[in-house]
Amino acid sequence: MGALHVLDGFTIQSHKGPYTVTFDERPLEELTSSLTGTRHFIVDANIARLYARELAAVLDRPTTVVIKATEENKSIHRIIPVIEALVTNRVRRDHALVAIGGGIIQDVTCFIASTLLRGLRWDFIPTTLLAQADSCIGSKSSVNLGEAKNILGTFNPPAAVHISTRFLDTLEDRDVRSGIGEIIKVHAIEGAAAYDKLAGHYDHLATDRTVLLGYIRDALLIKQRYIERDEYDKGVRNVFNYGHSFGHAIEAATHFGIPHGVAVTIGMDMANNIAAMRSLIPEQECLRMGQMLRKNYGDFRRLPIPLDPLLSALTKDKKNTSSALVLILPVGEPASIQRHEVQGDAVFRSQCVRFLEDLKA
Numbered sequence: 001m002g003a004l005h006v007l008d009g010f011t012i013q014s015h016k017g018p019y020t021v022t023f024d025e026r027p028l029e030e031l032t033s034s035l036t037g038t039r040h041f042i043v044d045a046n047i048a049r050l051y052a053r054e055l056a057a058v059l060d061r062p063t064t065v066v067i068k069a070t071e072e073n074k075s076i077h078r079i080i081p082v083i084e085a086l087v088t089n090r091v092r093r094d095h096a097l098v099a100i101g102g103g104i105i106q107d108v109t110c111f112i113a114s115t116l117l118r119g120l121r122w123d124f125i126p127t128t129l130l131a132q133a134d135s136c137i138g139s140k141s142s143v144n145l146g147e148a149k150n151i152l153g154t155f156n157p158p159a160a161v162h163i164s165t166r167f168l169d170t171l172e173d174r175d176v177r178s179g180i181g182e183i184i185k186v187h188a189i190e191g192a193a194a195y196d197k198l199a200g201h202y203d204h205l206a207t208d209r210t211v212l213l214g215y216i217r218d219a220l221l222i223k224q225r226y227i228e229r230d231e232y233d234k235g236v237r238n239v240f241n242y243g244h245s246f247g248h249a250i251e252a253a254t255h256f257g258i259p260h261g262v263a264v265t266i267g268m269d270m271a272n273n274i275a276a277m278r279s280l281i282p283e284q285e286c287l288r289m290g291q292m293l294r295k296n297y298g299d300f301r302r303l304p305i306p307l308d309p310l311l312s313a314l315t316k317d318k319k320n321t322s323s324a325l326v327l328i329l330p331v332g333e334p335a336s337i338q339r340h341e342v343q344g345d346a347v348f349r350s351q352c353v354r355f356l357e358d359l360k361a
């Protein structure tokens, strides 16, 4: 890797006090050995395999737990053996957990840290682009119960986040697109100027680490403004669900055959198109935003998305009221991302059908 300009970190205010985000490009041996105190590492199995040499000191510790990053392992039942391992390893209240992995390892560690011994410190070394640019801040943990994804959760921020883009070299293309999907979402929320600037750099994101690092930081700083005002997601933070109601439904309807941030990218395009069909935004706005979205989901548009499972998952979304679907849609020109209630009627169904047909065309 060439010389990378290391960016300044920052501090986030949360209900549990401030926590830090640092950009740290030191060798991974140094980064992990700089963590002090008694640590119990929870490490993604792919990271353990790909970074066996750099993380040897972590992996050799008898207390380190290595788990596969799968949605099944994010279920409440599969988390129990991890808790049992920590208890066997004599975890104590003044110890800390350290997650090394993407959003799945984050969710598992954050959830355990909020309940085990009534709360433990946890630190996070995010290894996916999605986790570095989005999920590492904001305090949420979400775990699955059977088919119900993310239905159990807590608000429990890490004590410190250490971002090293060294990890990104080994990410698969699908996971790079997934992370870029969340970066796009945050810039859409920021407004047309931020969105169009990102669109101008889109083709360099996967190839130019300095450009990417700048957008990771920008995405986190935009998100910071919302989570500091509304950490518990009861008001202004709701707009961060843009693309997510549709995205979660697409993930469920395709049995998670599509990475989270790519499903969100298709979900944003779906939200925009449905908004245009309902005259909430002019067609022109939908076209403006659609170009970058289509580039980012690429050939994933060919994956069949069955309508009935999609609509069924949409109606189960946590945000819905008893009488309406609560969606986050673009409104106006230039589009601003807003909460909007929609009746899940025959008109809405036909608009979903039209989008899915156009997607495959």
Ligand SMILES: NC(=O)c1ccc[n+]([C@@H]2O[C@H](COP(=O)([O-])OP(=O)(O)OC[C@H]3O[C@@H](n4cnc5c(N)ncnc54)[C@H](O)[C@@H]3O)[C@@H](O)[C@H]2O)c1
Pocket: 044, 045, 046, 047, 050, 069, 070, 071, 074, 101, 102, 103, 104, 105, 106, 107, 127, 128, 129, 130, 131, 134, 135, 136, 138, 139, 140, 141, 142, 150, 167, 168, 169, 170, 171, 172, 175, 178, 260, 261
């Ligand atoms: N808590 C939150 O705020 C929040 C926010 C967004 C998403 N999520 C959750 O995060 C999960 C998705 O997370 P994700 O996209 O970060 O991915 P992930 O944790 O599912 O990992 C994706 C794949 O990348 C592999 N991987 C991780 N780091 C790697 C690296 N550096 N090199 C090569 N492979 C690597 C993993 O082993 C896995 O196979 C979903 O379960 C989603 O619900 C949580």
